[in-house]
Amino acid sequence: MTISLFSGQGSQYPGMGKDILEAYPHTGELYDIASDILGRDMRKVCFESSPEELAQTINAQPAVLLTSLVCISAAISRAHQAGKRFTFDAVAGHSLGEYAALTMSGMVSLEDVFTLIKARAEAMDEAAHAQKGAMAAVMKISPEAVAEVCEKAKNYAAAVNFNSPMQTVIAGTPEGIAEVSEVFAGMKARVIPLNVAGAFHSKLMQSAADRFYETAKSIEFRSPSVKYYSNVTGGELTDFSDMAALLAKHIVSPVRFTSELAAMQSAGADTFVEFGPGKTLTGLVKKTLSDVTALNIENMETLEKADVIYG
Numbered sequence: 001m002t003i004s005l006f007s008g009q010g011s012q013y014p015g016m017g018k019d020i021l022e023a024y025p026h027t028g029e030l031y032d033i034a035s036d037i038l039g040r041d042m043r044k045v046c047f048e049s050s051p052e053e054l055a056q057t058i059n060a061q062p063a064v065l066l067t068s069l070v071c072i073s074a075a076i077s078r079a080h081q082a083g084k085r086f087t088f089d090a091v092a093g094h095s096l097g098e099y100a101a102l103t104m105s106g107m108v109s110l111e112d113v114f115t116l117i118k119a120r121a122e123a124m125d126e127a128a129h130a131q132k133g134a135m136a137a138v139m140k141i142s143p144e145a146v147a148e149v150c151e152k153a154k155n156y157a158a159a160v161n162f163n164s165p166m167q168t169v170i171a172g173t174p175e176g177i178a179e180v181s182e183v184f185a186g187m188k189a190r191v192i193p194l195n196v197a198g199a200f201h202s203k204l205m206q207s208a209a210d211r212f213y214e215t216a217k218s219i220e221f222r223s224p225s226v227k228y229y230s231n232v233t234g235g236e237l238t239d240f241s242d243m244a245a246l247l248a249k250h251i252v253s254p255v256r257f258t259s260e261l262a263a264m265q266s267a268g269a270d271t272f273v274e275f276g277p278g279k280t281l282t283g284l285v286k287k288t289l290s291d292v293t294a295l296n297i298e299n300m301e302t303l304e305k306a307d308v309i310y311g
Contacts, residue, residue, distance in 0.1 A: 001268040004088040006097030007276030016277040017067040037114035061121035068100040068276030090227035105224035119215035127208035133199025134177040160201035171199035209251040216244035234259030
């Protein structure tokens, strides 16, 4: 059972996807559609932005989504050109990555997914400017210990990304993150502040969730053609009756990625292919699961290496 995984915000870098676009010119249509919906030239955003510009939420979210879709489109074309079968049985994404997963599951059209991500990025950017927040990755202690420390803090902090058995991301007010970081240091944990604009996946994003919902409820969602795993539930999603509300909730809910991986393996998943910039999810799979194959496709070099898995 093969899973297509999709990268999240923070994985972006200038020039991502450029060599794939040059090798597979048909993927330019994706840039055209994204540019039309977003009202700016997404080729320039992806290829010519400085790292600081690209890291801005309003740029990073559509750029990472676009690059993920370009990577999987090229992989499909490469397999077909070689007379091989390109198939996957399920999709999952980490945070922002769920939107590429929505698209590749057949739930939304390309036009609609870029409409969604435009609304999401703008809402989250506005919320981050209105309410200061911070995030940090905590390593070398259990998720349960991280959550317990956050719950006892005087200032707001919460465990929001359950990435692996030994990596949990926290979000909260700057004061809350500073407070719990001191506690974690005393526990011999490693704490890495994240270069993000807000406290994503926490209650500090509620205004963004409310604003985003107004756009999401106007979108037509179809039933997926493959299994779809959800950050919110931590397992396979089977109720698609109100995706607008679920995606709004996703903005303020923890990313239960470790639970998703366990559910996928339990269902028979043995091959995980990450599409999009970086290889963060590939690393998380390798740290969390045993006896599985995990690889990423982000450029021509990794695309060529991935040939072995499509028979």
